[in-house]
Amino acid sequence: MxxxxxxxxxxxxxxxxxxxxxxxxxxxxxxxxxxxxxxxxxxxxxxxxxxxxxxxxxxxxxxxxxxxxxxxxxxxRRPDFGNALFRFFRLTDAAGTVVQPQARILDRWVAPAAGLAPRLEIAADAAVLHLFRERTVNAVPILVEEIAVAADRFLPLIELPADAFGDLLYPLYDQRCGQTVVRARETIRFGHATPRIATALGCTDSTPLAIIERTAFGRDGGVLEWRRSFGPADQFNYTIDLK
Amino acid sequence: MxxxxxxxxxxxxxxxxxxxxxxxxxxxxxxxxxxxxxxxxxxxxxxxxxxxxxxxxxxxxxxxxxxxxxxxxxxxRRPDFGNALFRFFRLTDAAGTVVQPQARILDRWVAPAAGLAPRLEIAADAAVLHLFRERTVNAVPILVEEIAVAADRFLPLIELPADAFGDLLYPLYDQRCGQTVVRARETIRFGHATPRIATALGCTDSTPLAIIERTAFGRDGGVLEWRRSFGPADQFNYTIDLK
DNA sequence: ATCCTCTAATCCTCTAGAGGAGTGGAGGGG
DNA sequence: CCCCTCCACTCCTCTAGAGGATTAGAGGAT
Missing domain, CATH: 1.10.10.10 (Winged helix-like DNA-binding domain superfamily/Winged helix DNA-binding domain)
Structure with missing residues (x-):
């Protein structure tokens, strides 16, 4: 050739x-x-x-x-986002071994992008697939996530049975939709729960939370996913190497 | 040659x-x-x-x-740790421009390493120089820091007038003591103020805080400095790019 | 079945050199 | 004094190729 x-x-x-x-x-x-x-x-x-x-x-x-x-x-290279997010929380059991959290889709719907349009870099009237997801360890919820993706790029996920999603989304994006996440940007801050988040986490509205907003980018540099994760601040623990 | x-x-x-x-x-x-x-x-x-x-x-x-x-x-290469730490807090004024915070040494003393020995990788009876430092914007304290370094490597700092420290420590380490910071590891978590911290920050003991522990390494890979910084959690805001 | 040797394919190390492009200073013309 | 041209010096790009190290698999010996 x-x-x-x-x-x-x-x-x-x-x-x-x-x-x-x-x-x-x-x-x-x-x-x-x-x-x-x-x-x-x-x-x-x-x-x-x-x-x-x-x-x-x-x-x-x-x-x-x-x-x-x-x-x-x-x-x-096989991008390894495996459980990058969970570097942010202590997920070791009593014996000190690392625990892989389980994921469950609590809710799923499609709506116009509206306010999310700039975050996903799509038109305001474009369809967005929303996922509301909890992550648990030993059946205890430790994190809930609001996830938004452009519906036209992730059509297979709209009809996929909720129990077929598995614990990790990025391999699913790759295999079912041909969309590979290669880079992400996260912003971390502290805040408080909304009633909906508090219910899902099983805490009160005044519980301090760590809030992680992530924008995930594909091979072409475009936005693939936007998500916001909430977890109890007192379990938050994040280590990073600078330069 | x-x-x-x-x-x-x-x-x-x-x-x-x-x-x-x-x-x-x-x-x-x-x-x-x-x-x-x-x-x-x-x-x-x-x-x-x-x-x-x-x-x-x-x-x-x-x-x-x-x-x-x-x-x-x-x-x-001139290592540029300029204000890496201040990526962690919103430091823009009303007009949106970035503000350079000011630093002030509140207290300074020398004591045996004791519990800090493993963190600084020195003997338990080795002398450690402690600095208690506040960082302010427009005279408002936004961060207080506990800093520890091995005294024998930083002798000039023991006698240096407190008002000669300037706003950035790492250039000082480099110029006065010949110690260059090339790498650091930080751990971020959430907590509450001790009375001493609360007094310095001008807040109450129950105020939620972001706590940042940093270990700074020199050219030879050894630990140069260990510090712990405290700031109000509601001003905490950190952005990072993954992979 | 297991182990060994051999071999082809692959990337890694190292050499040698030609030409190009950017930088900064010296010197001359205005 | 200012501006311009020229030039020495630097790193950058690209070529060409020899030999070595590592891997995986084929085939044979045990």
């Missing part, structure tokens, strides 16, 4: 090659976990030197898009 | 070169902001190919140790 590097001729070749490879991943030609052609093959395909291919591939490794392993090959 | 790459012969040359360069920075031969020799010069000094030097230098750029600029040279 032979491929031409289009794009802006003023950009360096390795940059255009990076863009070309990301594009092929974005359109789904290669999916998470897939093996890319060998670097020698890519060099031949794109008619560039091996060193240039390596520079592009190493750049994509640095960007978190690819993984390379000597003797095996170059793979599309 | 000609230099030999000692270290474990089994490691790749570029890795040993990285180690050698970091070592020369650690011992103070090059300080923050200093210009390194040109890559051609380094290649001649260490008797390796230019590409190998570049791989080492690019690695150190990735590690945040160096900065390179085409046409200028390679420089030791």
């Amino acid at each position: 032979s491929v031409a590097l289009a794009a802006d001729q003023r950009l360096p070749i390795y940059q255009r090659l990076k863009d070309a490879l990301v594009e092929r991943i974005t359109v789904g030609e290669w999916r998470a976990g897939d093996l890319l052609p060998a670097e020698t093959q890519l060099a031949a395909d794109y008619q560039v030197a091996l060193g240039t291919v390596r520079k592009a591939l190493e750049g994509l490794v640095g960007d978190g898009v690819l993984e390379r392993q000597q003797g095996r090959g170059t793979y599309v | 000609s230099v030999a790459l000692a270290a474990d012969q089994r490691l790749p040359i570029y890795q040993r070169l990285k180690d050698a360069l970091v070592e020369r920075i650690t011992v103070g031969e090059w300080r923050a902001g200093d210009l390194l020799p040109a890559e051609t010069q380094l290649a001649a000094d260490y008797q390796v190919a230019l590409g190998t030097v570049r791989k080492a230098l690019e690695g150190l750029v990735g590690d945040g140790v160096l900065e390179r600029q085409q046409g200028r040279g390679t420089y030791v």
Whole structure:
């Protein structure tokens, strides 16, 4: 196979090659976990030197898009958002082992975006799928979440049985809807419960809460999901490394 | 000048070169902001190919140790912890512009490490310099901090006049004591004020607080400083990008 | 069935060098 | 004095290729 590097001729070749490879991943030609052609093959395909291919591939490794392993090959990285959110709460049992929380969909509906339009970067009259979800450990609710996604991108989720959602949403987005979350931005603050949140959490309106707002972005940089999570502040515990 | 790459012969040359360069920075031969020799010069000094030097230098750029600029040279990066902590609080005035908070030393004393020994990675009977510090905006206290450092590494600070500390400690550490903070780990949680904290913040004991514990590390990976900051929870507001 | 050796494929390390592009200062013209 | 051109120096891009390390699988020996 032979491929031409289009794009802006003023950009360096390795940059255009990076863009070309990301594009092929974005359109789904290669999916998470897939093996890319060998670097020698890519060099031949794109008619560039091996060193240039390596520079592009190493750049994509640095960007978190690819993984390379000597003797095996170059793979599309599987984004691991597993339980990133739960770094924020103490989820160890009495023995000190980490506990995987369970998820349950409490409510689900579709409505116009309205006030959520700017957060999801869609039109105000576009349909939005809302999920109201609780997360429990040993049947004790520790977090409730309001989740909003553009309905047209997540059509399969509207009809999916509530008990088929599983504990993690991002693998579901990936498998059922072809939408891969690669980046997210979170804002943390402290506040108080609304009656609805208090009921779901089994606490009072005056209980202090940690509130986490998350915007999740897809491979193309667009917003995939917006969610707001509420949990008891006294269980909040978050560690981060700076620089 | 000609230099030999000692270290474990089994490691790749570029890795040993990285180690050698970091070592020369650690011992103070090059300080923050200093210009390194040109890559051609380094290649001649260490008797390796230019590409190998570049791989080492690019690695150190990735590690945040160096900065390179085409046409200028390679420089030791100036760590910019400026007001990293203040990402955690809303510090914009009514007009929306960012406000630089002022710092004031409220108290200072030296005592044996005791319970702080493990946090500072020093002996229990080693001397620790304690600082009790407030940070204000428009004379309103928004944060108080308990700071602890190993006294023997920060001798100049024991006698320094309290009004000579300035608003930022890390540049002071660097300039007065030759200790450079390059990395930090923070843990955020929710709690309530002790009487002493409440007095300093001008609030009551029951006021909800955001508590930030920070351990700051030096170039050699050792602990330089441990601090705990307290601020009103209702002003807490923190944004982070994930992966 | 298990273990071993061999082999092909892959990425990693390292070398060598040509040409390009950005920076900053020296020197000259106005 | 100011502006411009030129130039030395720097890092950046790209090429070309040799040899090594690691992996996974095929095939044979036990």
